[in-house]
Amino acid sequence: MPGAQRETKHHDGEGGGENPPDQRALLPGTRPDKVNRHASLGDAGDRKRRQVADPMHETFTHWLHFIEDRFTASGAGHYNEKMSLVVVGSVAYDGVETPHGRVDRMLGGAATYISLAASYFTQTRIVAVVGDDFAAEDEELLASHGVDLEGLERVPGKCFFWAGKYTPDMNDRETLTTELNVFANFEPKLPESYRAARYLLLGNIQPSLQRDVRAQMTHLRLAGGDTMNYWIHDHREELLKTIRDWDFLLINDHEARMLSGEINLRRAANKILDMGPHTLVIKRGEFGAMLFRKDSYFIVPGYLLEDVFDPTGAGDCFAGGFLGYLAEHGFSLEGDHISRGMLSRAVIYGSVMGSFCCERFGVERFRTLTRAEIDARFEEFRKFTSF
Amino acid sequence: MPGAQRETKHHDGEGGGENPPDQRALLPGTRPDKVNRHASLGDAGDRKRRQVADPMHETFTHWLHFIEDRFTASGAGHYNEKMSLVVVGSVAYDGVETPHGRVDRMLGGAATYISLAASYFTQTRIVAVVGDDFAAEDEELLASHGVDLEGLERVPGKCFFWAGKYTPDMNDRETLTTELNVFANFEPKLPESYRAARYLLLGNIQPSLQRDVRAQMTHLRLAGGDTMNYWIHDHREELLKTIRDWDFLLINDHEARMLSGEINLRRAANKILDMGPHTLVIKRGEFGAMLFRKDSYFIVPGYLLEDVFDPTGAGDCFAGGFLGYLAEHGFSLEGDHISRGMLSRAVIYGSVMGSFCCERFGVERFRTLTRAEIDARFEEFRKFTSF
Numbered sequence: 105m106p107g108a109q110r111e112t113k114h115h116d117g118e119g120g121g122e123n124p125p126d127q128r129a130l131l132p133g134t135r136p137d138k139v140n141r142h143a144s145l146g147d148a149g150d151r152k153r154r155q156v157a158d159p160m161h162e163t164f165t166h167w168l169h170f171i172e173d174r175f176t177a178s179g180a181g182h183y184n185e186k187m188s189l190v191v192v193g194s195v196a197y198d199g200v201e202t203p204h205g206r207v208d209r210m211l212g213g214a215a216t217y218i219s220l221a222a223s224y225f226t227q228t229r230i231v232a233v234v235g236d237d238f239a240a241e242d243e244e245l246l247a248s249h250g251v252d253l254e255g256l257e258r259v260p261g262k263c264f265f266w267a268g269k270y271t272p273d274m275n276d277r278e279t280l281t282t283e284l285n286v287f288a289n290f291e292p293k294l295p296e297s298y299r300a301a302r303y304l305l306l307g308n309i310q311p312s313l314q315r316d317v318r319a320q321m322t323h324l325r326l327a328g329g330d331t332m333n334y335w336i337h338d339h340r341e342e343l344l345k346t347i348r349d350w351d352f353l354l355i356n357d358h359e360a361r362m363l364s365g366e367i368n369l370r371r372a373a374n375k376i377l378d379m380g381p382h383t384l385v386i387k388r389g390e391f392g393a394m395l396f397r398k399d400s401y402f403i404v405p406g407y408l409l410e411d412v413f414d415p416t417g418a419g420d421c422f423a424g425g426f427l428g429y430l431a432e433h434g435f436s437l438e439g440d441h442i443s444r445g446m447l448s449r450a451v452i453y454g455s456v457m458g459s460f461c462c463e464r465f466g467v468e469r470f471r472t473l474t475r476a477e478i479d480a481r482f483e484e485f486r487k488f489t490s491f
Numbered sequence: 492m493p494g495a496q497r498e499t500k501h502h503d504g505e506g507g508g509e510n511p512p513d514q515r516a517l518l519p520g521t522r523p524d525k526v527n528r529h530a531s532l533g534d535a536g537d538r539k540r541r542q543v544a545d546p547m548h549e550t551f552t553h554w555l556h557f558i559e560d561r562f563t564a565s566g567a568g569h570y571n572e573k574m575s576l577v578v579v580g581s582v583a584y585d586g587v588e589t590p591h592g593r594v595d596r597m598l599g600g601a602a603t604y605i606s607l608a609a610s611y612f613t614q615t616r617i618v619a620v621v622g623d624d625f626a627a628e629d630e631e632l633l634a635s636h637g638v639d640l641e642g643l644e645r646v647p648g649k650c651f652f653w654a655g656k657y658t659p660d661m662n663d664r665e666t667l668t669t670e671l672n673v674f675a676n677f678e679p680k681l682p683e684s685y686r687a688a689r690y691l692l693l694g695n696i697q698p699s700l701q702r703d704v705r706a707q708m709t710h711l712r713l714a715g716g717d718t719m720n721y722w723i724h725d726h727r728e729e730l731l732k733t734i735r736d737w738d739f740l741l742i743n744d745h746e747a748r749m750l751s752g753e754i755n756l757r758r759a760a761n762k763i764l765d766m767g768p769h770t771l772v773i774k775r776g777e778f779g780a781m782l783f784r785k786d787s788y789f790i791v792p793g794y795l796l797e798d799v800f801d802p803t804g805a806g807d808c809f810a811g812g813f814l815g816y817l818a819e820h821g822f823s824l825e826g827d828h829i830s831r832g833m834l835s836r837a838v839i840y841g842s843v844m845g846s847f848c849c850e851r852f853g854v855e856r857f858r859t860l861t862r863a864e865i866d867a868r869f870e871e872f873r874k875f876t877s878f
Binding site for chain 1: 758775781788789791797798832836839874876877
């Protein structure tokens with residue numbers, strides 16, 4: 105099972121991406137690691153209590169959403185093991201240059217960004233591979249966010265390394281270096297303890313590997329993931345076979361156009377929704393995001409930051425916030441009671457996490473970010489989009 | 492007073508625009524013409540009555556907006572002469588080629604699109620010039636929408652003609668022909684009957700001409716307009732002197748960046764709001780629009796059409812819908828009681844009118860469009876953006 109991997113897109117879903125070299129990615133083992141209790145649970149509980157305690161300060165709309173959340177989510181409010189989220193993807197080091205400065209080596213990788221973002225909402229379990237140069241302080245950052253590291257394999261060799269330079273408007277970037285290293289043979293296998301998790305987010309790796317991971321999960325409630333131009337163009341049949349079983353596909357606008365063969369995004373979405381996923385999320389970088397289902401769609405503009413320090417990882421943080429929020433609420437597909445409102449709010453939380461990611465280089469923002477800040481920005485989105 | 496004019500942007504605020512040749516534009520006379528009573532008044536009235544008669548079918552939010560509209564607008568609900576809107580700009584013929592087809596000659600021009608769009612909301616009075624080739628049926632289209640044509644001067648010569656071809660994704664276009672003709676010496680003067688109008692929308696002409704028009708208005712409640720890269724780059728001081736007195740500036744994202752010297756739109760907006768206008772609207776084409784004020788901002792994504800036939804005029808229709816809605820409600824700046832909600836809804840109505848414009852070539856859509864369709868699309872915006 106040859107495993108090509110993403111060259112540039114592993115750390116950000118927003119760029120167009122280049123064709124990666126067709127190389128194998130590694131085989132994971134298992135390693136024990138501490139599993140912290142979800143750090144933000146207290147905050148989430150506080151938020152709910154605030155809504156109950158002071159309903160007069162909430163608008164009628166907020167109140168409706170609160171009621172909807174309570175009654176449409178199966179098991180809503182019960183944070184437990186079964187709602188944990190498994191994340192598969194890269195853990196890497198990046199070198200990044202933007203108009204705001206340069207960092208030669210910093211923690212990166214899709215699985216890193218997704219896990220950190222999702223950790224504010226739910227228990228996150230990572231499946232990835234690192235080399236023996238993976239720093240203790242980086243492991244500690246993930247652990248401090250309660251990320252389960254049992255599925256993080258350490259093998260001899262070096263971590264995936266990528267370096268790139270952004271254009272002045274930061275809408276494009278040039279890849280300067282790609283060293284696959286231990287990622288070249290990534291072939292994820294799940295620790296036994298991960299298999300009953302209800303949520304699965306498949307980062308952008310070879311479609312057949314994504315399919316294998318999904319097949320190992322025994323109690324999935326919601327599964328889906330990301331892909332990129334290389335798989336769409338060069339491994340189309342394998343990709344189509346893989347996403348046929350997904351609940352959601354989360355890609356950017358270029359990829360949606362390439363996958364569907366349609367320039368118009370509404371037409372593109374209709375075609376993709378016939379390929380399997382009942383939910384399609386299209387990320388548009390600074391222009392926001394869209395969620396499509398057969399019978400409805402939702403669009404949100406991007407958050408306007410005064411300073412975008414580094415867009416690396418923003419797309420992955422979007423994915424982490426999106427699925428993290430759904431997992432937090434125990435969102436279910438059983439009984440066909442999908443809440444459009446909850447999906448829309450998941451898109452907002454995705455956008456919120458993507459916006460925070462851009463405020464500092466790499467994962468820096470996640471060292472200080474709190475759930476209270478996240479919820480405050482969610483409310484900011486409501487304020488600048490409602491009419 | 493030399494009057495350069497817009498080469499391509501006269502008929503669409505969305506494109507980047509090219510530098511127009513520096514030529515003079517014409518001097519208007521006055522001509523009597525029939526003034527039909529506003530065609531859509533009945534529809535607007537119906538809409539209000541529906542909101543009163545059947546409040547249980549409206550959401551709480553709608554009801555709040557209705558109440559807000561009633562109490563924040565000075566004279567709200569009273570459609571009268573004083574709330575009419577004066578529109579200054581080009582009336583032209585266009586030749587357009589898009590992936591959906593080609594039309595060699597059709598009615599166009601900024602003032603045409605603005606007036607048609609605004610006519611669904613309020614009495615619109617046009618100030619423009621046409622040649623003796625201006626067709627009776629085109630005059631009839633404007634008249635049938637209740638547009639006051641007293642300020643439409645007919646002079647010997649030919650109408651402004653522009654032809655262009657759009658790229659496959661319709662985000663860009665190439666100018667094939669520009670014939671200024673009678674527009675070369677456009678120097679607008681207002682009919683006496685226009686001077687007491689409360690609303691003024693200055694299409695993109697030489698800033699000093701815009702200033703002259705504004706100076707002739709005696710009872711302005713809200714005034715502002717559009718400009719383009721040529722004025723920003725080559726006539727900056729004149730432009731800055733002109734917009735200093737405007738309430739609002741309505742430009743696209745490229746122009747906002749050029750005017751402010753900032754790539755980041757939030758920073759750009761802050762700088763522009765220091766130049767005079769208290770309200771800045773930035774159009775982003777397919778990505779929607781943003782409204783900035785010193786203390787708040789509002790962003791809406793673009794409407795997703797399945798078929799964009801022809802984007803020509805969409806930016807001008809946005810302007811017409813935006814200011815038309817404000818004029819319809821008698822929105823006032825007196826007493827400093829500006830309603831953020833009303834401004835946001837004006838942006839939505841602008842977006843609605845821009846989206847309809849793209850559904851057919853040129854002004855074709857306005858031959859059949861009804862106020863009921865407009866209000867239905869407004870509700871559609873609410874549906875796909877609320878969470």
